[in-house]
Amino acid sequence: MRFLFKTDYEDDIKLFPHSGYLVSYGILLALLLIAPYVLSSYLMSQLVFVCIYATVGVALLILTGFTGQASLGHAAFLAIGAYTAAYLQKYNVPFPVYFLAAGVLTGIIGAMVGFPALRLTGIYLVIATISFALIVEEILARWESVTNGNEGMRVKTLSLLGVTVPRDSPTFYYLCLAVLVLTIVGTLNLLRSPTGRAFVAIRDSETAARSMGVNVALYKVKSFAISAAITGFAGVLFAHKLSFISPEMFTLQLSIEFIIVILIGGTFSLHGAVLGAIFIVMIDPFLTYLKDDMPGMIAGVASTFGAGPAAAGSIKSSVAAFASLNGLKGAIYGIIIVLFVLLEPLGLYGRWLKIKLFFQLFPLYKRATFKRQKIYVKSERNR
């Protein structure tokens, strides 16, 4: 293992703690750059969704993970971004302009949501953001002159500097990847700036932050605005990827999926957003794969353990019947969320850190390092 001796404040806020990080992230980036030439078009499409979800995940992390303001309304910000792009595109506005416009507009609306949210905490904030999202959903469905109502809007192919970029081309993937990387680097820089420190201070204790001279109201609104703006950018890409948007795509379900992204990835590090995005995007194809192949696999296992062909066949058909049950996906979602909260509250990235620490400390690893302590809280009303 490598020991890092920090002798300077600058050491504490470096983007890359040591050169090993540069190498591993460099390799990862190189792999991502050659991905379009290696992977199938289906996987590429999934990778684009991973990029978009991860961008939203990072945005949500700024707000929920680092400022401590839970939001169940991010689908609405995504929708605003997507609709802005689709609407401006009708008037032949070039891509860079409507891309920026979507981010700015969503950021302004985010700040407007942030203002009423100033006085709200915890559950009240969650409900307020849900209300906001439901109202936006209804507006999208009713404001037919702009949004075309429930019929939805067709999004034209992206054209950048006179070149058309189809939604399944490598260039579009590079664009999404660039947005994701820029978002991550920007957020890392934001988090080591005074603004980011103020966010974390507000998360840890609002009262303490205020007494340290942090303007809590200003930074909460800033956090909302930044988070919403990034989500708006992601919304433009989302609209282009889907090439068709309608109000029923941006439901509470999608907001919950974004929360799941950061929950499963881990709410304390940006790695979590990416890992969570990979998880949430890949779970659908994985379940389809299980549905198609699992019955055969289980029947194969059964026959190696001495079950006759008739028994194996009946096992296969019953497993297939189970796997094609209607609500299986929802049930698996539910079980995964509950298990993550109960067993791995730090998420996938937390698990990775634990594994890494185990090997770093190998003979000296203590099992109780990450053990959660039982706590009784005082009522939030008296806190």
Place this chain on the structure above:
Amino acid sequence: MLDFVQQLVSGVALGCVYGLIALGFVLVYKATEVVNFAQGDLMMLGGFFAFTFIGMMGLNYWVGFAGAVTAMALFGMLAERVVVRPILGYPQFSVIMATIGLGYFLRSIAGMIWGTDDLKIETPFSQGVLRIGSLVLAYDKLSVIAATMILCTLLWLFFNKTTLGTAMRASSENMLAAYYMGIPVKRVVSVVWAISAAVATCAGVLLAPITFIHSNVGLVLGLKAFPAAVLGGFGSIPGAVVGGVLIGVIESMAGFYLPEGWKDVAPYIVLLTVLLLKPEGLFGHHVRKKV
């Protein structure tokens, strides 16, 4: 005028159902500071249990009702034991996520078991109307209002007049202190979940004549019951019912007098307005914070 009263009564009846679900939120929140996002789904499950007992097994309405309430109370305890107790006292965010997960699970499982069709329970109140002059009031709506009033009285008596109720109030104020005073906090929490599941079941059964029961009804109504609970100030039992009735009346008035589309958003607009003016809800207490 007649229309107004008619709308008012159906709004109040629907609002009582919201209030009952909100009551479940508030009970659990008061005792454990946990917000149960699966409350609506508990209601849905209660409705399905009642349907199984009454519609499929052909039991008497009241026997089936009691059976469903008992079964759901046990189920509430089970859910508390498995999902909530291990994370009691952790940040609200994780608890919210755990109950959202529970809700997903219940919805899908109910869809698998009972199918995705709309189901209907035959109740003694399904038919028949009360006529006062030219005013026509359906029994099913009146029954909801009456049952809500009875349940609220019972709960009020329970919380204020019984030892267990006092223990619940104590552990909601300060779990650690209650624990030191010899209150079995864990058992109290368990009972609170049983009660809130039972209340949710009552809401589900009472709702059955008004709306059909299907696996998503919990999500839909749960989302309406949230504003109800918040409007009344999370943590206030009368507030939950008043908030529920307000939401119900607003919704039914908006559906009748305003253009289409307002019905679904009006409750949320009112909620946001109230939160802007009074962030702790209508009946909530404002408390100073300490670091």
